[in-house]
Amino acid sequence: MAASRQFINSLSTISRIIKPIPNSSSISTIRSFSTSPLRTPLRPTSTLSDVARPSSSKPLQKSNELKDELIPHQTICLVDPSTGSLLPSAKLKDILIQLDRSRFSILLVDPSHTPPICKILDKKEAYLKQQQKKEKAKAKAVEKEASPASHAGEPPKEVHLTWGVTRHDLNHKLAKGKDLLGKGYRVTVVLTDKKDAPVQRREVKDAVEKAVEEVFAEVGGKMKGKPKRRGMGQQVMLEFATN
Numbered sequence: 001m002a003a004s005r006q007f008i009n010s011l012s013t014i015s016r017i018i019k020p021i022p023n024s025s026s027i028s029t030i031r032s033f034s035t036s037p038l039r040t041p042l043r044p045t046s047t048l049s050d051v052a053r054p055s056s057s058k059p060l061q062k063s064n065e066l067k068d069e070l071i072p073h074q075t076i077c078l079v080d081p082s083t084g085s086l087l088p089s090a091k092l093k094d095i096l097i098q099l100d101r102s103r104f105s106i107l108l109v110d111p112s113h114t115p116p117i118c119k120i121l122d123k124k125e126a127y128l129k130q131q132q133k134k135e136k137a138k139a140k141a142v143e144k145e146a147s148p149a150s151h152a153g154e155p156p157k158e159v160h161l162t163w164g165v166t167r168h169d170l171n172h173k174l175a176k177g178k179d180l181l182g183k184g185y186r187v188t189v190v191l192t193d194k195k196d197a198p199v200q201r202r203e204v205k206d207a208v209e210k211a212v213e214e215v216f217a218e219v220g221g222k223m224k225g226k227p228k229r230r231g232m233g234q235q236v237m238l239e240f241a242t243n
Helices: 002-017 028-035 092-098 123-146 167-182 202-217
Strands: 075-078 104-110 117-122 157-162 187-192 228-230 235-241
Touching: 075 092, 075 104, 092 104, 117 123, 157 167, 167 187, 167 202, 167 235, 187 202, 202 235
Parallel strands: 075 117, 157 187
Antiparallel strands: 104 117, 187 235, 228 235
């Protein structure tokens, strides 16, 4: 019972240092856990003193996120958040019974220790950290996507037009191509005759090619090399890039 009382006194420290979550209920359950007698005596193991430092100087590592009832150990040691030392060993089921499970979990961090080391996990705090991590990863992905250098070695994207396209339709269809050029992609415009439509005159085709160059020039797009012509000029491929 002496070990149980010392464990309870140590948990009083935990209840005092856990930061209250803004606009949430008090941590009365945790405080009750730290001041009321446990239902079963808690016996420290023979290999661990009442308060001891972890056996390794390395930071505690997560162990596949095993929590609460999923922890495959009957007796554990909790880390004192204020000092980083270990509290006396206790039975996991007794801790879980009196823990505010709506707000806190017990997380296994070092299963190799005897007894295994666990810590109290604030669920809301852990959730916010996870969300921040996701937002940072998303921002990093967006930044990489927007970097011209990230797409320099990729195959060009294709935009298909017919020789009879109007200037309005041309601007509309090349809008996606302009966006891709701005992100660093190379863009190939494929110009062909419309099926069952009259073959366009040479001067019409030259005007369409010039219009394509003018549209892409708005975002710094420049034609790379000479136009590739196939089938007596029925199909022309124009490749553009911004570098």
